[in-house]
Amino acid sequence: MTEMLDYDDVLENFDPAIGLEVHVELSTASKMFCGCSTTFGAEPNSQTCPVCLGLPGSLPVVNAKAVESAIRIGLALNCQIAPWGRFARKNYFYPDMTKNFQTSQYDEPIAHDGWVDLEVEGEMFRIDVERAHMEEDAGKLTHVGTSGRIHGAEYSLLDYNRAGTPLIEIVTRPILGTGAKAPQVAKAYVSHLRDLMRALKVSDVRMEHGSLRCDANISLAPKGAVELGIRTETKNVNSLRSVERAITFEMRRQGALLLDGGRVKQETRHFDEATGTTRSGRSKEEAQDYRYFAEPDLVPVAPSAEWVEELRATLPEQPVARRKRLAGEWDTDELAMRDIVAVGAMDMIEETVAAGAAPQAARKWWVGELARRANEGGVELEELAITPKDVAEVCALVASGELNDKLARQVFEGVLAGEGSAREVVDNRGLAVVSDDGALKDAVDKAIAANPDVAARIRDGKHQAIGALIGQVMKAMRGQADAARVRELVLEELG
Amino acid sequence: MTEMTLLTKPAHELAALLRAGEITSEELTRVHLEQIEALNPTLNAFLAVDAVGALAAARDIDARRAAGEELGPLAGIPIAVKDNFCTRDLPTTCGSRMLEGWLPPYDATVITRLREAGLVILGKTNMDEFAMGSSTETSAFGPTRNPWDTDRIPGGSGGGSSAAVAGFLAPLAVGSDTGGSIRQPGAVTGTVGVKPTYGGVSRYGVVAMASSLDQPGPVARTVLDAALLHEVIGGHDPRDSTSIPGSPTGLAEAARMRDVRGMRVGVVKELGGEGYDADVEAAFLGAVELLKEAGADVIEVSCPHFTYALSAYYLIHPAEVSSNLARFDAMRYGLRLGDDGTNGAEAVTSITRGEGFGREVKRRIIIGTHALSSGYHDQYYGSAQKVRTLVARDFDAAFELCDVLVSPTTPTVAFRLGERMDDPLAMYKADLCTIPSNLAGNASASFPVGTSEEGLPIGLQVMAPPLADDRLYRVGGWLEAVLEEKWGGPLLQQMTPLPETKAVFA
Numbered sequence A: 001m002t003e004m005l006d007y008d009d010v011l012e013n014f015d016p017a018i019g020l021e022v023h024v025e026l027s028t029a030s031k032m033f034c035g036c037s038t039t040f041g042a043e044p045n046s047q048t049c050p051v052c053l054g055l056p057g058s059l060p061v062v063n064a065k066a067v068e069s070a071i072r073i074g075l076a077l078n079c080q081i082a083p084w085g086r087f088a089r090k091n092y093f094y095p096d097m098t099k100n101f102q103t104s105q106y107d108e109p110i111a112h113d114g115w116v117d118l119e120v121e122g123e124m125f126r127i128d129v130e131r132a133h134m135e136e137d138a139g140k141l142t143h144v145g146t147s148g149r150i151h152g153a154e155y156s157l158l159d160y161n162r163a164g165t166p167l168i169e170i171v172t173r174p175i176l177g178t179g180a181k182a183p184q185v186a187k188a189y190v191s192h193l194r195d196l197m198r199a200l201k202v203s204d205v206r207m208e209h210g211s212l213r214c215d216a217n218i219s220l221a222p223k224g225a226v227e228l229g230i231r232t233e234t235k236n237v238n239s240l241r242s243v244e245r246a247i248t249f250e251m252r253r254q255g256a257l258l259l260d261g262g263r264v265k266q267e268t269r270h271f272d273e274a275t276g277t278t279r280s281g282r283s284k285e286e287a288q289d290y291r292y293f294a295e296p297d298l299v300p301v302a303p304s305a306e307w308v309e310e311l312r313a314t315l316p317e318q319p320v321a322r323r324k325r326l327a328g329e330w331d332t333d334e335l336a337m338r339d340i341v342a343v344g345a346m347d348m349i350e351e352t353v354a355a356g357a358a359p360q361a362a363r364k365w366w367v368g369e370l371a372r373r374a375n376e377g378g379v380e381l382e383e384l385a386i387t388p389k390d391v392a393e394v395c396a397l398v399a400s401g402e403l404n405d406k407l408a409r410q411v412f413e414g415v416l417a418g419e420g421s422a423r424e425v426v427d428n429r430g431l432a433v434v435s436d437d438g439a440l441k442d443a444v445d446k447a448i449a450a451n452p453d454v455a456a457r458i459r460d461g462k463h464q465a466i467g468a469l470i471g472q473v474m475k476a477m478r479g480q481a482d483a484a485r486v487r488e489l490v491l492e493e494l495g
Numbered sequence B: 001m002t003e004m005t006l007l008t009k010p011a012h013e014l015a016a017l018l019r020a021g022e023i024t025s026e027e028l029t030r031v032h033l034e035q036i037e038a039l040n041p042t043l044n045a046f047l048a049v050d051a052v053g054a055l056a057a058a059r060d061i062d063a064r065r066a067a068g069e070e071l072g073p074l075a076g077i078p079i080a081v082k083d084n085f086c087t088r089d090l091p092t093t094c095g096s097r098m099l100e101g102w103l104p105p106y107d108a109t110v111i112t113r114l115r116e117a118g119l120v121i122l123g124k125t126n127m128d129e130f131a132m133g134s135s136t137e138t139s140a141f142g143p144t145r146n147p148w149d150t151d152r153i154p155g156g157s158g159g160g161s162s163a164a165v166a167g168f169l170a171p172l173a174v175g176s177d178t179g180g181s182i183r184q185p186g187a188v189t190g191t192v193g194v195k196p197t198y199g200g201v202s203r204y205g206v207v208a209m210a211s212s213l214d215q216p217g218p219v220a221r222t223v224l225d226a227a228l229l230h231e232v233i234g235g236h237d238p239r240d241s242t243s244i245p246g247s248p249t250g251l252a253e254a255a256r257m258r259d260v261r262g263m264r265v266g267v268v269k270e271l272g273g274e275g276y277d278a279d280v281e282a283a284f285l286g287a288v289e290l291l292k293e294a295g296a297d298v299i300e301v302s303c304p305h306f307t308y309a310l311s312a313y314y315l316i317h318p319a320e321v322s323s324n325l326a327r328f329d330a331m332r333y334g335l336r337l338g339d340d341g342t343n344g345a346e347a348v349t350s351i352t353r354g355e356g357f358g359r360e361v362k363r364r365i366i367i368g369t370h371a372l373s374s375g376y377h378d379q380y381y382g383s384a385q386k387v388r389t390l391v392a393r394d395f396d397a398a399f400e401l402c403d404v405l406v407s408p409t410t411p412t413v414a415f416r417l418g419e420r421m422d423d424p425l426a427m428y429k430a431d432l433c434t435i436p437s438n439l440a441g442n443a444s445a446s447f448p449v450g451t452s453e454e455g456l457p458i459g460l461q462v463m464a465p466p467l468a469d470d471r472l473y474r475v476g477g478w479l480e481a482v483l484e485e486k487w488g489g490p491l492l493q494q495m496t497p498l499p500e501t502k503a504v505f506a
Helices: A007-013 A064-076 A179-200 A240-259 A305-312 A319-330 A334-343 A346-354 A359-377 A388-399 A405-416 A422-429 A437-450 A452-459 A463-476 A483-494 B011-019 B025-043 B051-066 B109-116 B159-166 B183-189 B223-233 B251-257 B278-293 B304-327 B345-356 B359-372 B378-401 B424-431 B435-440 B469-487
Strands: A014-025 A088-091 A101-104 A111-120 A123-136 A140-144 A155-159 A166-172 A212-222 A232-237 A267-272 A277-283 B046-049 B078-082 B120-125 B172-177 B192-195 B215-220 B264-268 B297-301 B404-408 B443-451 B457-464
Touching: A007 A014, A007 A179, A007 A240, A014 A179, A014 A240, A064 A111, A064 A123, A064 A166, A064 A179, A064 A305, A088 B304, A101 A123, A111 A179, A123 A179, A179 A212, A179 A240, A179 A319, A179 A346, A212 A240, A232 A240, A232 A277, A240 A267, A240 A277, A319 A334, A319 A346, A319 A359, A334 A346, A334 A359, A346 A359, A346 A388, A359 A388, A359 A405, A388 A405, A388 A422, A405 A422, A437 A452, A437 A463, A437 A483, A452 A463, A452 A483, A463 A483, B011 B025, B011 B223, B025 B046, B025 B051, B025 B078, B025 B120, B025 B159, B046 B159, B051 B120, B078 B109, B078 B159, B109 B120, B109 B223, B120 B159, B159 B172, B159 B183, B159 B215, B172 B192, B172 B223, B183 B192, B183 B443, B183 B457, B192 B223, B192 B469, B215 B223, B223 B251, B223 B469, B251 B469, B264 B278, B264 B378, B278 B297, B278 B404, B278 B443, B278 B457, B278 B469, B297 B378, B304 B359, B304 B378, B304 B424, B304 B435, B359 B378, B378 B404, B378 B435, B404 B469, B443 B469, B457 B469
Parallel strands: A232 A267, B078 B120, B078 B172, B264 B297, B264 B404
Antiparallel strands: A014 A166, A014 A212, A088 A101, A111 A123, A123 A166, A140 A155, A212 A232, A267 A277, B046 B120, B172 B215, B192 B215, B192 B443, B404 B457, B443 B457
16 A cells, blocks of 8 residues: 555645646647548548558658647747757657657757746646647557556557547646645646647547546655655546646655655656556656657758748637636626636537527536536536537527426436437427416416415415415426416415 | 560660550560569579569550550550569568568559559569668578679669669669669669659658668669659659659750760769779779860869768668668568467567568667667767768869769679678778768769779769759760760670570660
8 A cells, every 4th residue: 555645744845846748639630640530439440551550661741730730739838939840750669659660859849938827726827838849649559358458468459540640749847836736736737728729729638538648747855945856757647637636646655755765766657547546657767768860751840930920810819818808798707707617617608608598597507507417427517418509598498488497407417318409308308388377377276276274374465475385386387387477376366 | 676686675765666566565575574584593683573464564555555545755664673662462572581472552652653654563673681782682582693794793782673674684673772772783783873862753662771861763774764764753742751842854855965065074082092993993084084075174073071971871871770670560561470479569579570680681770779879879870960961061062163073883893792791891882982972862873884804894973963863864875875886885785695695686
């Protein structure tokens, strides 16, 4: 069992430093160096050609769209864009690399020296971005056998559909001075990148599909020390929650080790989602020599200043500015905006409003009912099987009085259960509020007849008793009545 | 005209006969297949012969010609292809056990262009393993022999192509030149070999040895034939990022000019002297005299860094080799050894590479891996890149003064089989004069200029600035005309015919 130090004790004794390497898979139609499709989930090895299979004689050609995306990402991260840069070969043997070298950028990244400002619980943090560079993804290995790892596997299956998919790797400089908020700052940074990529429309940033992957470097230094401590690199941190958990775990693990007079081993560790722990992987001390050299099969990437400026003009609103603008448009206070950000509902609400819903209604459902359901299912909000258009439709039905809140919840339940669109669920489940006064009057009369005492009290002017009758009517109508109309009818009879 | 005299005719003459309807491509192809059958057991020039495919292609061209279709200038001409060009469904081994039996699923761009131009692919020619060598002796499938003297090497790495063309097994061939693999075999077999400007001919589908140096090019018996073939295979290819925009033009025209008056010709001081055969130097100087007589301005130029070119080459080249050949890991194609259920993937890769690669290939992989490794990278690979820049600057300075540079193609005539196999440095020196143009990327060619006292061919190297490939053909075409008049026919006519040959000069 790993020794763990209490989080508070970690902070009392150490300053954490974190560094994040985020890989973003670009959503270009074709791969980084060939024309193969990048669609996720296709039949294994169906999206391959001599180039991404690394067949002898094949040569790479740079995907201009990927370069464009890389530049836009760099600009959005406030980076300098290199006017000239070469790709490099990173040489290592592994069966998921068809050429046994990865074509990447090494000392000449396309974007460098940028920054990101983040707000975490009212405090501002600046994250320095060291670089953002282009590279190609590897194929996918599936190890068959009880171990599930390459060692001890009976055999391994290789799918090269992903081989050659364009990646942007974004690397921060060490993030210092975050103290107790280190895990939250890291999470906020990754979340910010996710929002940014989405706004740039350069990636679908689905962490569960691996289109946004995060490696977290963590080290502890004695409080006040100038030099950074020895770091570990935790891989496989593939959800926002995991970013927070992995860093917290490593801080507590390293803290216990150091306080006990031990040494942190510089190594790669793997995060286990199920247990929330990290375990030792390959030791960095026996790390490979990648023998980098400039890729001779490609000409340098040399974006003109004019092109870079053209791309700068295509940048979307920065997330902080956008948040301010939306708060104004939605007439929402800071606290409510924070809730929206916390559940990751900004995009969904904006799209729901765009589909015709009132901002307050859209916010209510996404931050309330739907966030609750996402949380219960352990998924992100946008992974729910419901679209902003569905939610807008429900909002419209509520606004017109066709649905009440209770029925609306049932509609959401139906849509999430895959019963069709909001309209279809309303129709199939017969969920409309009964607006036929005849049917309502019958129910009201029956309720009055069944509860003479209550009716008498209302007649005597004790209007607070009316709720009991409304309840009876609603029950008889199986919830599909407009409570306000029922109240009016009761008062017409008894008032 | 007998069938046998067809074998000795230049490609452009054969093309004229085809156009005139005097012969068919099928007939021409058949004659060459027969010559291959007769001579290949002696020469081992071809590793694979595609008789069925060649005859089918020839008949197709004949039918199209009969139907009145307009065809390219070399349509219907048979051609040999070095075994490092990917050919769909035709074995591509690179002279290595590692790729024995591999059938590429695609054609190299050069192959596509040959097919589109109606050339008939006879088969694949032998080469040093993965093009590493200057004698074709490192081939896993046995050495190729020089038709001038079967105890001697035909040059390398493209010895299969040069022997095929010199031995009249094919009128044309395509090769690749990384340090001299087209030019040096040309020189020692009395044939024409051209290394175009880097990027002039697509590398797509040519199995890479050293990507920044490799350049495919034509192999032929006459200068005009080489020019015509160069025009067919050259030109921009969107699949090769390093390919030059546009298409080569005016090459055949330059080959036909036969005039060097006023051309400024530089004799490179550093490419001669110690280590050069006296006969080679004499033949070279004889050609320089002819140039002067013909009205060229001949001057001596110095390219001081050429002295370091060989050393730089043998760092850059193996560095790229070590990376390019990493893909041969027994996982997806080619040889796989040791996969008996007891070995893991890593062990299978290791066993296969250990057994599948020959000594020279392993030597270069080890040197290259070392040259790139952390702590040595700057000292070796980095320094070599600096020398490369200096060599290119020497060329730039020389081309300020001259239109072309000349030197012997290789310091000696064809050496005997086995003579240098245990002495890699001696072997590497065969490329002393040719390597600078690979480092700098400029155009360069070898043309026959005579024979040694023992009757072995000698080549003259002409070097031109990048994109000025036409100047090679201008000098070469003139030289050929002057020398053939002097000799009373092509140099190859001086070769003692092999007993089995069917080729006869008209």
